[in-house]
Amino acid sequence: MSLQSIGPVLLVGAGKMGGAMLEGWIDRGLPAEQICVLEPNAAAELRATASGQGLRLNPEKPNAPPPKVVVLAVKPQVMDDVLQDVVRYVPEDAVVLSIAAGKTIANIAAHLPKGQPIIRTIPNTPAAIGRGITVCVANGVVSDEQREAAGELLSACGEVAWIEDEGLMDAVTAVSGSGPAYVFLLAESLADAGVAAGLSPELARRLALATVSGAGELLRASGLEPDVLRKNVTSPGGTTEAALKVLMAPGAIPDLMREGVAAATRRGKELAD
Numbered sequence: 001m002s003l004q005s006i007g008p009v010l011l012v013g014a015g016k017m018g019g020a021m022l023e024g025w026i027d028r029g030l031p032a033e034q035i036c037v038l039e040p041n042a043a044a045e046l047r048a049t050a051s052g053q054g055l056r057l058n059p060e061k062p063n064a065p066p067p068k069v070v071v072l073a074v075k076p077q078v079m080d081d082v083l084q085d086v087v088r089y090v091p092e093d094a095v096v097l098s099i100a101a102g103k104t105i106a107n108i109a110a111h112l113p114k115g116q117p118i119i120r121t122i123p124n125t126p127a128a129i130g131r132g133i134t135v136c137v138a139n140g141v142v143s144d145e146q147r148e149a150a151g152e153l154l155s156a157c158g159e160v161a162w163i164e165d166e167g168l169m170d171a172v173t174a175v176s177g178s179g180p181a182y183v184f185l186l187a188e189s190l191a192d193a194g195v196a197a198g199l200s201p202e203l204a205r206r207l208a209l210a211t212v213s214g215a216g217e218l219l220r221a222s223g224l225e226p227d228v229l230r231k232n233v234t235s236p237g238g239t240t241e242a243a244l245k246v247l248m249a250p251g252a253i254p255d256l257m258r259e260g261v262a263a264a265t266r267r268g269k270e271l272a273d
């Protein structure tokens with residue numbers, strides 16, 4: 001199956017994450033005319049894509065033609081209300097793909113006809129440049145063809161991983177869904193630390209951004225493990241070792257990361273309600 005042969009896609013919510021996925025789909029060749037978007041607060045860019053490329057934005061009949069894949073990309077807190085409204089646009093043979101943190105397959109299924117194929121996923125924002133990763137778990141009625149269609153759509157946004165145990169999704173969300181924010185925080189903190197060490201804000205920002213993006217690119221392109229790359233920077237008795245003694249001390253980055261991921265995982269479980 002190709003991206004072009006998936007059939008009509010209905011995207012409900014084109015905010016930061018739904019919008020990033022939409023960008024990934026269009027950049028990688030999903031025909032815009034095949035996409036219908038329901039978004040009450042459409043950004044100017046989305047409106048331009050609608051008028052320039054034929055994407056259907058908030059049409060009167062979102063289910064004409066009937067969607068093959070319905071992507072739910074609204075906040076978990078409004079998911080129940082939104083589903084009650086959009087259920088009328090969901091054909092029984094469409095696969096419903098939720099990207100909401102915390103919301104379980106059972107939460108989604110409660111608003112849909114019995115036997116609706118549902119895939120719960122967690123993408124991340126690098127999807128916008130085709131460099132995201134999406135983790136998926138399907139309910140028992142998703143067909144091989146629907147799994148393939150969802151995989152095709154999601155791989156336009158980067159890597160795709162399938163898991164069998166839905167209980168792991170909150171931990172997945174805490175690692176890869178929220179993870180880009182941790183990396184951006186690292187870039188912000190590194191720039192701030194450069195200013196504190198005497199650099200101008202402009203130079204500190206430039207150094208921090210080039211370093212974080214360059215290190216990420218090196219991690220990907222080299223295929224080496226992060227600890228090997230870290231050790232390659234660390235000369236015995238040198239400057240990096242001095243910094244890492246602080247950053248890796250008890251209670252510092254490794255411990256804080258574990259606590260942060262545990263907090264995000266707990267929050268995911270709360271969002272199910």
Ligand SMILES: NC(=O)C1=CN([C@@H]2O[C@H](COP(=O)(O)OP(=O)(O)OC[C@H]3O[C@@H](n4cnc5c(N)ncnc54)[C@H](O)[C@@H]3O)[C@@H](O)[C@H]2O)C=CC1
Nearest residue numbers: 013014015016017018038041073074075076099100101177
């Ligand atoms: N932002 C991220 O990095 C990630 C977000 N997610 C999940 O993606 C979902 C969306 O999150 P964001 O994009 O960050 O939030 P957002 O607030 O940027 O986007 C949600 C969009 O839904 C729209 N919306 C509200 N009511 C609607 C309705 N009745 N019909 C259609 N659209 C409606 C809003 O106008 C908004 O643009 C959440 O469930 C979140 O858990 C998952 C992984 C990563």
Ligand SMILES: O=C(O)[C@@H]1CCC=N1
Nearest residue numbers: 100101173177178179
């Ligand atoms: O912060 C959130 O709840 C969403 C889910 C993962 C990333 N953003």
